[in-house]
Amino acid sequence: MAYRIGVDIGGTSVKLGVVDNEFNVIEKLRFPTGEEATSEGIINGIIDNCRMLCEKYDVEAIGIGSAGGVDSKRGMVVSAGNLPFVNEPVAIKVGEALNLPTLIENDGTCALIGERAAGVCKGADDTLIITIGTGIGGAMIVDGKIVRGHLKRAGELGHFIIDRNGIECECGLRGCFERYASATALIEVTEKAVQDNPNSILATVAKDGINGKTVFDANEMGCPVAKAILDEYGQILADGLNSLIHIFQPAVIALAGGIANQGESLIKLFEDKVYKHCKVATTSLNGNGGIIGAALLGTEYAR
Numbered sequence: 001m002a003y004r005i006g007v008d009i010g011g012t013s014v015k016l017g018v019v020d021n022e023f024n025v026i027e028k029l030r031f032p033t034g035e036e037a038t039s040e041g042i043i044n045g046i047i048d049n050c051r052m053l054c055e056k057y058d059v060e061a062i063g064i065g066s067a068g069g070v071d072s073k074r075g076m077v078v079s080a081g082n083l084p085f086v087n088e089p090v091a092i093k094v095g096e097a098l099n100l101p102t103l104i105e106n107d108g109t110c111a112l113i114g115e116r117a118a119g120v121c122k123g124a125d126d127t128l129i130i131t132i133g134t135g136i137g138g139a140m141i142v143d144g145k146i147v148r149g150h151l152k153r154a155g156e157l158g159h160f161i162i163d164r165n166g167i168e169c170e171c172g173l174r175g176c177f178e179r180y181a182s183a184t185a186l187i188e189v190t191e192k193a194v195q196d197n198p199n200s201i202l203a204t205v206a207k208d209g210i211n212g213k214t215v216f217d218a219n220e221m222g223c224p225v226a227k228a229i230l231d232e233y234g235q236i237l238a239d240g241l242n243s244l245i246h247i248f249q250p251a252v253i254a255l256a257g258g259i260a261n262q263g264e265s266l267i268k269l270f271e272d273k274v275y276k277h278c279k280v281a282t283t284s285l286n287g288n289g290g291i292i293g294a295a296l297l298g299t300e301y302a303r
Ligand SMILES: [Zn+2]
Pocket: 158, 159, 169, 170, 171, 172, 173, 174, 176, 178
């Protein structure tokens, strides 16, 4: 049986997985990238780990997902915020070292390809993924095709404007969706509410530190302050989702990233406020979507 390797290059670690014909990840490895990681170090790490996996399995191809702008035709990462890649031909170097066909795409796109092959977006020709974490990222498949944009950075689904007089955004605009809907934004609102309501259940829960989960935990415990935050957060998510549904008319939107770990508690916040003709659900491949999607580069699932 032939296998494919999927590589997922993230800001803190590189994950590699051997994927079989039924989209199962049968073995997984990871190594840290860290702040001091060089481009050469990351690429050599990928080569060494792939080589180990190739000795064990009959691997026919390698696919790589990387953060940032990826020129898939030239096999290179054009630029990637917190990774040390500038016009770096990552796929070409890995492919030549291992003598295997090697392709590369943006990591969000890979996650969407994975979810479309085997996860929550299964079979959808029009589908989006939105990653809700420190910022908001995303990827789109429209009419069965990956949308990349002429600078290879399409899919910035966090940077459409929902309030033109709103909060400044790192991208240079003001009032971007990301500034209200990211985990970072939710944590900021939570922190302020804790200060303003020191006797609330939320403030008690926050004593162990505040993250994107804190307000959900307090809400579960019946905290009215937490409920008010999440009611507003749900409305913001609904506004953003409805805007994207108007523009792309997707059959399915997959939600990924840290906040999506809240699963049904997250969906409940907006499900009666978004258009019913689009299914919105959290990813279903246990964090392996990026690996599975990368492994499928070059196949019918990734056009
Ligand atoms: Zn922005």
